[in-house]
Amino acid sequence: MSQRKRLSNTQGASQNKRRSDSLAEDDSEVPFTQPSSSQVQRGLARVSNAQVEQKAAEVVQYIMVKDQKKIPVRRADLVKHVIKDYRNIYPEIMKRVLQTFSQVFGLELVEIDTKAHVYILINKLEPHEALTTNQGSVNPKTGLLWVILSVIFMKRGAVKEGLIWNTLKKLRVDPGERHEVFGDVKKLVTDEFVRQRYLEYVRIPHTEPLECEFRWGQRAELEVSKPQILHFMGQLHEREPQSWSQQYRDAHPSLGAPGPSQPSRSQR
Known part of the structure; x- marks a missing residue:
């Protein structure tokens, strides 16, 4: 009995240790606070331009890999897995990342969740x-x-x-x-x-x-593009886009209702 009890206690302690280790790993993520401009300047004084460029390139690569499967990127994961010790110059790194996506790839990094800070790459293509x-x-x-x-x-x-x-x-x-x-x-x-x-x-x-x-x-x-969607449907059904009056207004909110030269028909 005493051997079984010792074994049970040992197993329990081992399980508790694994749980605490797991919690420690989960809790290891330090909350990220956006550094101030003065903190960024002090951080930049301690690194070379080549180091900043290298870190920006790593961020671009990380986001591009995620984007291959259209997976949104969390800022917390970006800081934890890529930025790491360069978090005090995060704004400067991201400034260069945005420039690279825009000027080299013709893409835009957009924040779709301002609370959780989640980003996606978008490319506004014609259909x-x-x-x-x-x-x-x-x-x-x-x-x-x-x-x-x-x-x-x-x-x-x-x-x-x-x-x-x-x-x-x-x-x-x-x-x-x-x-x-x-x-x-x-x-x-x-x-x-x-x-x-x-x-x-x-x-x-x-x-x-x-x-x-x-x-x-x-x-x-x-x-x-909603106007392109409507144009696509018009070609498919051999109808003028304006013939769907409600959808036309949704696609062109600044234009209002279709003009009298092309009367509306009811939605199919």
Whole structure:
């Protein structure tokens, strides 16, 4: 009995130690406070320009790797894993990072969550550019996303998931079956596109059984042109964009209602 008790105590102590070690690792992240301009100047006096450039290049690389999968970047992770001991010159590093993205890559780093300080890279492309890869071939995932965003926009911002699945079925993309190009279609739409912030997938309150709907995500709001969406739908249905009066106003809020020369028709 005493041996069992000692063994139990030893195992318990070992488990407690692992838990405390795990908590210590979690708590090791020191909260980041934006340094003042005087702190930045003092920090810059202790490092060379080459060191700052190198750290900025590391930040660019880190963000680009995340962006390959359209994963948003948290400032806390950036500071912890890349900036590290250079946190006192964080503003100067990020200033150079922003310049590099803008001048070299034609991209913009945008903060989409000012409380959690979450960033994404955006590229405001025309639809025909966004739908193609560097080799000029059609990007299937982006094409599928474009269809979903178009449906949501035409329905004024929110669509029950059933309508999205029915639309995809008409395109021979069944969310209940594994697709040869997209794989698990439902996971692609409800997980990957959501994590990338192209879509929001939310529960509709007070529904029984549970119902969910799709909305445009933060990345879509920043990257995707609503007038181009409407132009795309006009070509698809052989209609003038102005014929969808409500959607036209949504796409062109500064223009108001369509002019009398092109009368509105009801939304399909």
